[in-house]
Amino acid sequence: MSDSDPAGGPALADPGPGASTGHRVYFQSSPETIGESPGSDSKPDEDEPVRRPGKTVVKYNRKELRKRLKLDEWILEQLTGLYDCKEEEIPELEIDVDELLDMESDDSRAARVKELLVDCYKPTETFINDLLDKIRGMQKLTIPLKN
Secondary structure (H helix, E strand, O other): OOOEOOOOOEEEOOOOOOOOOOOOEEEEOOHHHOOOOOOOOOOOOOOOOOEEEEOOOOOOOHHHHHHHHHHHHHHHHHHHHHOOOOHHHOOOOOOOHHHHHHOOOHHHHHHHHHHHOOOOOOOOHHHHHHHHHHHOOOOOOOOOOOO
16 A cells, blocks of 8 residues: 555545545645646646545455454453553553464463463453454454565
């Protein structure tokens, strides 16, 4: 996915909350091409960028991204309860969902999460089982390498 148009201008998007304008992405023209359009010889005001529709490539399914975000929020909520602290005070640990999805079995996934939660003094079995239930059927979100 590119952040610029063929002329080199930065990509502009208006993802305003609650906006129902459709899925459109506009690219700002480079200074050399502002106002230029097929069959047009006049240049509009230089301060106002010309927008033209562009195509984008979506690498990830939005539904999967939304599921992953909800899972991340759930994990944070559970960890604050397990460690009896605020989000900022949770010990440094990273539960890598993609790493868990790469593992062969639920037993190896559970062992990995238990290893990460070794400093937790509260029982973690319920959290681990719930986490494994939630990630079952999820897809990895790592970017595929181009050959």
